[in-house]
Amino acid sequence: MSAPTLAPQAQQPPAELRRETRRERRRRERLEERDATIPVELYGLKRGTISVLTACCVLFALFILAPVVWVIINSTKNQANIFQSFGFWFASPFEFFHTFANLFRDVDGDGTYSDWFLNTVLYSVVGGVGATVLAALGGYGFARFEFRGSKLFFGIIIAGLLVPITLVAVPLYLAYAKVHLINSIWGMIFPSMVTPIGIYLMRTYVELSIPRELTDAARIDGASELRIFFRIAVPLMVPGLMTVLLLSVAGTWNNYILPLIIFSNNTLFPVTVGMGLWSQHAGNSGDNNLYPLIVMGGLVTIVPMIALFALLQRYWRGGLLLGSVAN
């Protein structure tokens, strides 16, 4: 809804009324953040301690980033060079584009990577958005309404966090078979829409970021509960929702066990299961040149996740900080 321009005399809005451009806001936020940061000298640590800690951080970063670097470098190599050349440097021939093109072909009869990739996108986006919507509704409900058994229900949801999927694999398969969710995309999407951690996060977020008086005020103003949720609560929940979206999309994106259990049809596989199949076949024979495809597939799989994190990072960080900073 656009702001109604009610003030007729405000033809030329004064400087403080003008909307900041996106670029200006980014710049202001970056500078504000810099001002708010406490310089390392003021931490009260000895210079030597700071150096040691910095070295530890660098080592840890290397440990985390080395596999990524390895994947990027080896995505340019052929199968022989992946095994024989030095892992952290390039080797000719430069096979990057050739391998990339092969991702769209059915190389050894298992199916094409591009199909699996689209499946992964579908499951993750639909599942992630659904999970976010449900987490928003559930979290808000648990945060704002007391109803018979609300504490028990919430306890059950949290208990769900503790049950590993491997434990329920067999019963899940049997149940799915009964309701015809084996080899169905909904068999993958429905469970992905349920995130106990998302509901828990949203409940905490609502409790901390939406004062009760605000919903009370909306009630007094004659808004229905649904309208309060959509018009007042949801806009204020956006940073929290972005966090849940990111978590649930990434969770579905990386999910391996569930699709492994429910899919036997190769065209329904997500990337994780498809590449698992490649990996098996590559190990069995070894002459089908599947290793470059696996490396390339891994690279293509992580790029969207990195992009998503970079894009939503602002919300993600804001969401995590919210509980600790009042107002």
Add this chain to the structure above:
Amino acid sequence: MSAISLEKLTKVFSTGVRALDGLDLDVSDGEFVVLVGPSGCGKTTALRMVAGLETITAGTVRFGGTVVNHVSPRQRDVAMVFQNYSLYPHLTVAENIGFALTNKKIPKAERDRRVLIAAATLGLSTLLNRKPAHLSGGQRQRVAMGRAIVREPSVFLMDEPLSNLDAKLRVQMRSEVLRVHREIGAATLYVTHDQVEAMTMGDRVAVLHDGVLQQYATPRDLYERPASLFVAGFIGSPEMNLYEASVSDGELVLGSQRLALGGAEAVLASHRGRKVIAGIRPEDLRLDTGARQAEHADGSPEHPDGPERPDGPERTGRAGAGALAADVRVVERLGSETHVFFSIDAPAAGGEAEAGLLAGHAHNGVARLDPRSAIHPGQRVTFRVDPGRMHFFDPDTTAAIR
């Protein structure tokens, strides 16, 4: 018929806390009623029950004769201003003010017209496109008011709307709120813990203490005829001086001093020979200059703590009927008046008298004097008291003796 009528309104929380106990209150059309009391006295709970935000344990809430106990806040059609304003942070001022109208599905043209009128009333016309974050405290308070008045409500509730403002703005907004109230003429229930706000704003004031209504009267009545010890101590600044005393032979015995009761004796007829609590407003103590000069002529020491100082009764005897001898401890010159904190040898029983002792000060009373009074700490003075202006309370029931 009263616009708002509360009958035996009671709230017991599930923790067992009895926040409100049998509150009876009527607010007439267009009346401005202030609910005042110390924090935790149940005043906000009462207001939230009127608004429908709190369930009612017992009793009834009526709007214009209709019981609304089980009507949701949405349908009660009350407007409310919250203590922390509770503006919708993501909406502009115009959207904040117009939110209730949007909920009622009032057409946009009509809505805009009413928002503009409300904004003009409150001097917000140039701020309509701003978000609450870019407003000052006073402006936010106005927006909260605007959100309430735009609905043209018949019942207007305010929960300490001025308590987040700085002192100067609060005084300004007091008259602003009253002006707006006169313009819209809705029955208003206003909650505050500030007795000055209550006295200056209310047509009638209800004083609550521990969930129990102490007195419901005009500010003037509250001040001049407090119904209980609590009201006497709560209303007025500086507070009333309250002392344990007893009545004997037509005199009031205050510590070692005796005050002739004169006309007030009839009031205390029922308490002859018994203990009472005597209250004296700080402004009802007048400095007896004659007596003070006599002291000087005597050559008595200026400093009361001197060991050779003769003791009380002898002196009061000299000061005569209706006079109290006191030692000045602290003098506060406020410009327009002077507050003199003194000590007399009567035991304090609440109000300023007790507050002074509790705070560890050596004084147990305060007098409000002319700023030109030549008076300084350490002096021994005599105050003139008109017994007819004193207040008396029963120490057991704490009710006023009239």
